[in-house]
Amino acid sequence: MDSSNKLALLKEIYKDCVLCPRRCHVDRTQGQLGYCRLPARITMDCALAHYGEEPPISGTRGAGTIFLSSCNLGCIYCQNYQISHCAGGQELDSPSLARVMLDLQKRGCHNIEPVTPTSQVPLIMESLLLAREQGLQIPFVYNCGGYEDPGIIKMLDKMVDIYLPDFKYGVAEDGADFSAVSDYPRYALDSLKEMVRQVGPDLALENEVAKRGIIIRHLVLPGKLENSRAVFRLIKKEISTSVAISLMSQYTPTVKVRSHPLLGRRITAQEYEDVLNYALDLGFENLFVQEVNDENLTPDFGSDKPFG
Numbered sequence: 001m002d003s004s005n006k007l008a009l010l011k012e013i014y015k016d017c018v019l020c021p022r023r024c025h026v027d028r029t030q031g032q033l034g035y036c037r038l039p040a041r042i043t044m045d046c047a048l049a050h051y052g053e054e055p056p057i058s059g060t061r062g063a064g065t066i067f068l069s070s071c072n073l074g075c076i077y078c079q080n081y082q083i084s085h086c087a088g089g090q091e092l093d094s095p096s097l098a099r100v101m102l103d104l105q106k107r108g109c110h111n112i113e114p115v116t117p118t119s120q121v122p123l124i125m126e127s128l129l130l131a132r133e134q135g136l137q138i139p140f141v142y143n144c145g146g147y148e149d150p151g152i153i154k155m156l157d158k159m160v161d162i163y164l165p166d167f168k169y170g171v172a173e174d175g176a177d178f179s180a181v182s183d184y185p186r187y188a189l190d191s192l193k194e195m196v197r198q199v200g201p202d203l204a205l206e207n208e209v210a211k212r213g214i215i216i217r218h219l220v221l222p223g224k225l226e227n228s229r230a231v232f233r234l235i236k237k238e239i240s241t242s243v244a245i246s247l248m249s250q251y252t253p254t255v256k257v258r259s260h261p262l263l264g265r266r267i268t269a270q271e272y273e274d275v276l277n278y279a280l281d282l283g284f285e286n287l288f289v290q291e292v293n294d295e296n297l298t299p300d301f302g303s304d305k306p307f308g
């Protein structure tokens, strides 16, 4: 099936929305809202050159990040909660978003990276195809929370160059507690397998900047080391130990969880080291690691420059 046929099928899904595993079955074209509360239009907060991603994604000139409104997960601790817990924002049509993509390319960004595309994927892909017709050449990065429908991911084959999914929960109960999903590991794993099938397990670089491949991200949560260990065991068992993993230490309690009994603190250097050593012992060697320090990397989307 060619890209335009896949696009037509994707757009039909807005009428009975099963774009993600929540499968709300609402008609978003008629104003019905599901869990993500998003309409059948593109809803965006801002687009900018982003220097805070992994080095091969940000490069020297920044990732071309398009921060979209809302998300299909709604994690209670989300570092981007100002936009991910809110369905408001600028409403755009596909030609307008295509212009945003072309402008990011003109500004020198290394790629186009919508975050989080899951609930808005039909019109994002329509915008991408329009932008490609108009000269967009840089890679397209699918940066998502990992709670994806593998059937939808399959429809993105040959349109996505780089996948940047989270694998948040190896322990299903943690997904239920923090993101109101009881089946996160199964959907994440099946989707990751499809992503790897499409782009391969390696990260292809040109001048140290990613052109194709996958990086799986995992954010270590305070006191949840078994969850992190389970993530690595599952990736080893079902995918590969050679896939690139970004092990993130930057968890910072937002105002929403400052009094949470578990999530109200940052992780310790010891917790991070325990998870890192566990991954190394399992045979993972393609790891992006972070320092554990007091630096606050939480963006402020109320400011003109969310990342300072």
Ligand code: SF4
Residues within 6 Å of the ligand: 017, 018, 019, 020, 021, 022, 023, 024, 025, 026, 033, 034, 035, 036, 037, 038, 072, 118, 119, 120
């Ligand atoms: S994309 Fe939104 S409306 Fe559609 S199934 Fe997921 S949460 Fe529900």
